[in-house]
Amino acid sequence: MARTPLAPISLLLALVTPAGAQEFPPGYVDPEPLLAAAAAEIGEANLRCITFSGTGYGGAVGQTFENAVNVDWPRIDRLANYTRVIDWGSGTSIETFERRAGLNPASWKYGLGWQGGTSTQRATRQTHVVNGRHAWHIDGDGEPVAVPPELAELYQLDLWLNPHGFLKAARLPGANPVAFWRWEQIEKGRDGNVVAPEKVHVVAITMLGKYRVDATINSRNQIQRIKTAVSEPALGDFNVEHESTGCSGSTTSSRSSTWPAC
Numbered sequence: 001m002a003r004t005p006l007a008p009i010s011l012l013l014a015l016v017t018p019a020g021a022q023e024f025p026p027g028y029v030d031p032e033p034l035l036a037a038a039a040a041e042i043g044e045a046n047l048r049c050i051t052f053s054g055t056g057y058g059g060a061v062g063q064t065f066e067n068a069v070n071v072d073w074p075r076i077d078r079l080a081n082y083t084r085v086i087d088w089g090s091g092t093s094i095e096t097f098e099r100r101a102g103l104n105p106a107s108w109k110y111g112l113g114w115q116g117g118t119s120t121q122r123a124t125r126q127t128h129v130v131n132g133r134h135a136w137h138i139d140g141d142g143e144p145v146a147v148p149p150e151l152a153e154l155y156q157l158d159l160w161l162n163p164h165g166f167l168k169a170a171r172l173p174g175a176n177p178v179a180f181w182r183w184e185q186i187e188k189g190r191d192g193n194v195v196a197p198e199k200v201h202v203v204a205i206t207m208l209g210k211y212r213v214d215a216t217i218n219s220r221n222q223i224q225r226i227k228t229a230v231s232e233p234a235l236g237d238f239n240v241e242h243e244s245t246g247c248s249g250s251t252t253s254s255r256s257s258t259w260p261a262c
Contacts, residue, residue, distance in 0.1 A: 031179035031203045035170050037221040044167045049087040056082055058099060086159055088168050093159045095128040130155035150233055157211055157230065161242050163223040166205070166215050175205040184216070 024030065039045060056079045082097040101121050123140025135152035136144040147155065160169040170177050183197045201217045207228075216225040225243045232238040 027182075028178065028180045029201065031170075031177040034179050034201050034203055034217055034221075035167060035177065038163070038215075038217055038223055039167045041221040042163055042223075044164050047164055048089055049085065050164065052082075052084045052086075054082055055080055086162070086165070088159070088165055090131070091156060091159065092131045093129070093155070097126055098124045099126060100124065128155070130159060132156070148233070150231075153208065154230055154232070157208055157228070158240070160207055161213070161226050161228070161240065163215075163226070163244065166213065166223060166226055169207055169213075170203065170205045174209055175207070177203055177205045179203045 022030065057075045058077055058079055059075055077100050080098040082095075084093065084095040086093045099121075101124060121139055123142065125140050127138040129136050129138070129144070130147075130152065133149070133152060133156065135147040135155040137147060138144050160166060169175060179201055181199060181201045184200045185197045198219060200219070202214050203217060204212055204214045207213050211228050211230065213226060213228040215223050216227075218224050223244065225241065227239070227241045229237060229239050
């Protein structure tokens with residue numbers, strides 16, 4: 001009779017022990033440590049909003065020049081005084097820049113040639129705003145023009161396609177992050193800088209209930225690429241890829257005096 005209680009206790013231990021260890025399919029790993037390490041690397045938890053500023057260029061989306069295999073898409077014109085303020089908590093973004101008017105392709109709707117601007121841009125300064133499910137465009141000092149709902153959703157999606165935004169989105173309900181590892185040769189060949197393959201991790205989440213977004217995390221816990229695919233009304237299926245290069249391992253938060261949420 002003294003041995004009787006040992007049998008059910010041993011059986012209970014056998015049932016409890018395996019339940020504590022989560023198993024993943026071959027090649028897949030636990031995404032939580034990866035996300036936590038990436039968040040710590042850039043101080044994501046302490047950043048509520050951010051301001052980007054600088055200069056750049058606008059490129060024509062489409063085929064590259066004939067026989068030009070190692071160049072970027074054709075550059076239409078430079079963007080000056082670029083600024084973008086993002087507040088993830090309110091789901092809001094304000095983007096402004098200066099671009100010469102009239103650089104829209106010829107079409108049956110707006111007439112031939114690249115002169116004189118179009119109905120969507122006549123002024124140099126352009127402003128794009130998204131707030132939750134709504135977005136609008138302002139041409140110079142003109143009246144705000146509402147963006148169609150299907151485009152407004154893409155505006156909202158783009159708000160999260162950056163390292164800090166991705167990490168915050170990964171904690172939202174319905175994100176359901178999964179992670180796997182792979183060997184990857186970073187795309188630097190066209191710049192003449194061929195690097196050896198590197199073991200990286202990819203964390204995939206679901207944004208806005210429908211978009212699968214992949215973030216590539218390198219061995220230094222830095223998110224170096226964020227990629228997804230969308231259905232763009234004018235172009236159809238469209239790849240969207242944001243790549244960060246020259247990561248320093250630290251992040252500086254810039255706040256705008258005209259953005260009270262910050």
